[in-house]
Every structure is written in structure tokens, then in C-alpha cells.
Amino acid sequence: DAGVIQSPRHEVTEMGQEVTLRCKPISGHDYLFWYRQTMMRGLELLIYFNNNVPIDDSGMPEDRFSAKMPNASFSTLKIQPSEPRDSAVYFCASSPRPVDRPTNEKLFFGSGTQLSVL
Amino acid sequence: KQEVTQIPAALSVPEGENLVLNCSFTDSAIYNLQWFRQDPGKGLTSLLLIQSSQREQTSGRLNASLDKSSGRSTLYIAASQPGDSATYLCAVNTGFQKLVFGTGTRLLVSP
Numbered sequence: 001d002a003g004v005i006q007s008p009r010h011e012v013t014e015m016g017q018e019v020t021l022r023c024k025p026i027s028g029h030d031y032l033f034w035y036r037q038t039m040m041r042g043l044e045l046l047i048y049f050n051n052n053v054p055i056d057d058s059g060m061p062e063d064r065f066s067a068k069m070p071n072a073s074f075s076t077l078k079i080q081p082s083e084p085r086d087s088a089v090y091f092c093a094s095s096p097r098p099v100d101r102p103t104n105e106k107l108f109f110g111s112g113t114q115l116s117v118l
Numbered sequence: 119k120q121e122v123t124q125i126p127a128a129l130s131v132p133e134g135e136n137l138v139l140n141c142s143f144t145d146s147a148i149y150n151l152q153w154f155r156q157d158p159g160k161g162l163t164s165l166l167l168i169q170s171s172q173r174e175q176t177s178g179r180l181n182a183s184l185d186k187s188s189g190r191s192t193l194y195i196a197a198s199q200p201g202d203s204a205t206y207l208c209a210v211n212t213g214f215q216k217l218v219f220g221t222g223t224r225l226l227v228s229p
Contacts, residue, residue: 004161031215043207043219056216091161095215106152107217109161 004110006092012116018080021113023092024073030097033107034067034077037089049075082117089114120145120212122220130226131198139193139223141208146186148210152217153182153193156205165206166193198227 005024033048047057052069069075089112095105121144150169154162166175166182174183181194209217
């Protein structure tokens with residue numbers, strides 16, 4: 001398996017523009033996560049899905065952020081309108097269905113999207 | 119609110135040394151703890167996962183321990199190599215795969 005695939009690797013945009021980040025999880029994984037990493041705040045969970053359904057979006061900073069998972073192999077994170085403070089590395093991760101709850105499965109991360117909003 | 123702290127923030131050692139990275143967390147009600155490695159410009163790679171009922175896990179030259187009651191975990195790296203240079207992050211699972219990450223330790227191993 002190719003692992004978790006994210007695109008684009010780098011995105012530079014101007015304030016006010018719409019940004020869409022994409023993720024393809026590992027085939028067969030039931031959980032998908034979006035994280036954001038900044039120097040000031042470290043890694044923060046934004047939202048996660050189970051079987052394509054959003055379970056917890058309490059980490060989504062504002063209404064400008066939205067995430068979708070239309071099928072088991074694709075998810076998007078959209079920022080509209082973007083602002084300079086959104087500049088960060090955005091990671092997507094996936095994990096398998098747990099044998100028992102709560103899960104004790106490892107997370108597998110993509111390489112991230114470096115977003116710069118000017 | 120769960121908070122995870124890692125000490126030291128940065129560490130520089132010569133090749134061959136054994137070293138210990140520390141991780142502490144404020145709420146002992148965790149389900150597991152994971153140690154990750156992050157290389158510059160790359161994603162995170164899971165190294166070890168310790169379930170809450172376990173005391174330690176080993177993988178090659180890596181050994182991770184967990185003392186849940188005191189809110190501490192350590193990552194021991196034996197016979198360090200330049201290829202071990204990276205940032206190491208610990209993360210606690212607070213339930214249903216919700217991970218809270220530490221601040222990371224940046225490790226540099228010199229030849």
C-alpha cells in the first residue's frame with residue numbers, strides 16, 4: 001500500500017482565497033483524521049471521521065473550515081476564506097477498525113500539506 | 119484538559135550514546151500512549167504503542183515505558199546513530215483515537 005496520500009504538498013495562496021486540501025487514506029482503514037501543526041500550538045486534531053461520518057469536529061477552529069468524506073477513499077479539508085493565521089502544515093492520518101473500543105491501533109500519517117496564506 | 123509535555127525540547131549527543139526522552143501527561147485516564155518520529159518536511163511515523171495496561175514496549179533499539187499513575191513515559195534509544203536524528207513526539211489517546219500530542223524533542227546524533 002502507498003500509505004496515506006495527501007495533495008498538494010505545498011500550497012501558497014492569498015488571503016481571502018478558497019483552499020482545498022485532499023487526502024486518500026489507506027485502503028481498509030475506517031478512521032480518518034485531519035491534524036494541523038504549527039510552531040506555536042504543535043499538533044492539533046481538527047476533525048475525525050469513522051466510516052465516512054464526521055464524529056468529532058470540536059477542533060475545527062472556525063466556520064471557515066469544513067471537511068467532507070464522500071467515500072471511504074477520499075476526504076477534503078476546505079478553508080474559505082483563508083487567512084494568514086491559517087498558515088500551517090495540515091496532516092491527514094488514518095487507522096484501522098479497532099478490535100475493541102477504545103481503539104489501540106496505530107495511526108498512519110500522510111506527508112502533509114504545507115499551506116502558506118499571504 | 120489533558121496536557122502533554124516533553125523534556126528536553128532539544129538534545130544533541132554523539133553517536134553510540136544511550137539516551138532517554140521524557141513525556142509527561144496531566145490526566146492519567148488514557149487508553150494508550152504512542153511515540154512518533156517526525157523527519158523534517160515529512161509526516162509522522164508511529165514507533166511504539168503502549169496500551170494503558172502495559173508497562174513497556176520494545177522494538178529493536180527502542181524501548182518505551184509507561185507509568186500511567188504518575189503520568190510519565192520514557193523512550194529509551196540504545197546505541198544512538200546519526201539516522202536517529204529527528205523530532206520525537208509522544209501522544210496520549212484520550213478515547214476513540216483522539217490523540218493529544220506533546221511538544222516534541224528534537225534529537226541530533228552527531229557522527
